[in-house]
Amino acid sequence: MSATTESSSPALDTFRDIILWRRKKLSAGVLLVSTATWVLLQVYRFNFITVASWVAMFIVGSLFMWGNILRLLGKEPPNLSDLEISEQNANEIANTSRTLIEEAIRWMFHVTVEGDWFVFARTIVGFLLLSYVGSFFEFLTLLHIGIQMLMTIPVTYDKYGDQIKRCGEMGEAQFRRFCGMFNERVIRQVKNKFDVKEEREKYQKNREEKEKKVE
Numbered sequence: 001m002s003a004t005t006e007s008s009s010p011a012l013d014t015f016r017d018i019i020l021w022r023r024k025k026l027s028a029g030v031l032l033v034s035t036a037t038w039v040l041l042q043v044y045r046f047n048f049i050t051v052a053s054w055v056a057m058f059i060v061g062s063l064f065m066w067g068n069i070l071r072l073l074g075k076e077p078p079n080l081s082d083l084e085i086s087e088q089n090a091n092e093i094a095n096t097s098r099t100l101i102e103e104a105i106r107w108m109f110h111v112t113v114e115g116d117w118f119v120f121a122r123t124i125v126g127f128l129l130l131s132y133v134g135s136f137f138e139f140l141t142l143l144h145i146g147i148q149m150l151m152t153i154p155v156t157y158d159k160y161g162d163q164i165k166r167c168g169e170m171g172e173a174q175f176r177r178f179c180g181m182f183n184e185r186v187i188r189q190v191k192n193k194f195d196v197k198e199e200r201e202k203y204q205k206n207r208e209e210k211e212k213k214v215e
Contacts, residue, residue, distance in 0.1 A: 012096070019154045031151055038144040117179040118172070 017023045018030060040046045067077045111123050134142065157164055 012092070019150055020158055021151075021155050027151060030147070034144055034147045038140060042138070042140050042144075117183060118176050121179060122175075 014023075014026075018026050021027045037051065040051050041048060070077055111119050137145070
């Protein structure tokens, strides 16, 4: 399957539409549900199972009332066949998961094996920031912040992508210059000191061997 098949995936198209606010009702619904869930679990300290049970009772009760009202009015009950997960959608989800795992493995290889100072430093800084933020917020709060960022950053980048790219390229160039200077002034100096020390040890060892031979 090529990129054409992947781009025509209904699940991926729906996901893109939601995070880019092309389907404003769904996007607003995601924000409202995530915010309401965070408020109930984090602010009011409700148990997750309690909230999930309330939501399930509301959905089941609404569908039950809806179906009975339609029957009383002589109309057909709602068709829920669209909620089924087809084999094609299941395969698309599996392929997407596999692609994400492969990309994660490639990224780890790029960071650890290829030895790019810029990528390595950026990764370490990112993990440090994540650990620092995680020490102040609980997992649920971080998840809520992640959803809010997911619903705001892509649409902002979609509108102002060119300006953001220019700023990012300038920042990357400055950071690469800094890494190059660090490599030149610090890493190479340390390496030269070790080389000089090794040469001195070799010279001393050769001198002692010559003295022993003379004796």
